[in-house]
Amino acid sequence: VGAGMGWHEFVSWTLDNDLPGLENLALIPGTVGAAPIQNIGAYGLEVAQLIDFIEAYDVQANAFFTLSNDECRFAYRDSYFKQNPNRFIVTKVVFKIPKAWQARLQYADLAKQFAELKTSPSAQQIFDAVCTIRSNKLPDPKVIGNAGSFFQNPIVSTEYYEQLSKQFPNLVSYPDSNDKRKLAAGWLIDQCGFKGKRVGPVGVYEKQALVLVNHGGGTSTDILNLAKNIQEEVLGKFGVQLEIEPNIL
Ligand SMILES: Cc1cc2nc3c(=O)[nH]c(=O)nc-3n(C[C@H](O)[C@H](O)[C@H](O)COP(=O)(O)OP(=O)(O)OC[C@H]3O[C@@H](n4cnc5c(N)ncnc54)[C@H](O)[C@@H]3O)c2cc1C
Incomplete structure (x- = not known):
């Protein structure tokens, strides 16, 4: 093709x-x-x-x-x-x-x-x-600026997953290869209260917490500051580091 x-x-x-x-x-x-x-x-x-x-x-x-x-x-x-x-x-x-x-x-x-x-x-x-x-x-990029999922789903050891799921019984995850577990990054972000949150011209999409959106006029700095804030909150609550998925130019 x-x-x-x-x-x-x-x-x-x-x-x-x-x-x-x-x-x-x-x-x-x-x-x-x-x-x-x-x-x-x-x-x-x-x-x-x-x-x-x-x-x-x-x-x-x-x-x-x-x-x-x-x-x-x-x-x-x-x-x-x-x-x-x-x-x-x-x-x-x-x-x-x-x-x-x-x-x-x-x-x-x-x-x-x-x-x-x-x-x-x-x-x-x-x-x-x-x-x-x-x-x-998912928001249509032609209507509202976004790059799809802004973070990768973090992959953790089965041991850490079991520890987390005792603390958070509703934890959303998927099986991964080699005895690892993939956690739903959107769920982690949602649990930190970010879903639908707006910070000036940028924000977290109200229907999917994994997607950051530009409501109009937002700069790359606005988006990266919001992403950093999300990464810190998720790390603090779940001990998991979120990695950014899109290429930052
Ligand atoms: C609303 C939305 C939903 C999305 N959902 C998903 C999803 O479910 N799963 C997922 O994995 N991704 C998803 N994405 C991300 C995106 O769709 C993919 O990354 C897609 O492959 C980008 O295609 P593009 O042609 O726009 O590439 P670009 O964004 O233009 O390029 C992406 C990268 O690929 C390189 N590249 C592009 N074409 C070539 C080529 N021919 N040869 C060499 N390098 C090349 C570019 O240099 C760049 O580094 C989503 C994005 C949006 C906006």
Whole structure:
């Protein structure tokens, strides 16, 4: 798939052409070429799980290269490309989608949509549900300035997770690899009272505490000051350091 194609347009195309597998990643803004840079992910799926290899131009070597999935060193919101900024221009992403399709419904928000369905939902139904959830929960960047999730979900040891969940029984988390647990950063921020909070022209989105918004006229300093305040409060209450997800230029 050419790097310049719109991501959501591509996901829709796969479903129209009977190639299900990417539906959990519907409606993520951006291009196909940007998708592997931070290894985009949502609702229990990361794009790296379905990438076979990547074609890229290396501006240092002045040559085109093919990088296998392993060579891309994908990790949670990370890749070899992100680790080497401005070195590679991704030109093509080659996907490998298993013929045996399976619904991925481990995220509670998504599973809830199908609670009353007696059979497993189709890929198209999951695609539609993801679009509905995202449209209801996330602000449209064309209407209100935002960069999507402003913080990564922190990953902690199972031991620390168990300690925290005794103290906070409603703690929202997801299983992660290697005996680790991913905590829902939005929940941590919400518990510190930030959801919907406004600080001058910037604030925390009222429907999703993970998203910082610019109501108009806010500067990067306003956003970073708010982010710092959130990081300090979350660290103080939960002992967890939140990392900023977008690139700060
Ligand atoms: C409302 C909203 C919701 C979002 N939801 C999610 C989500 O659920 N999950 C998620 O993972 N992300 C999410 N994001 C983040 C964003 O959608 C992704 O990071 C997306 O991949 C950005 O695409 P872009 O084309 O806009 O890239 P840009 O933001 O323009 O670029 C991102 C980075 O990739 C590099 N880059 C872009 N194209 C190429 C290329 N062809 N070759 C080499 N480097 C390149 C850029 O230099 C930059 O470093 C969300 C953002 C918003 C605004």
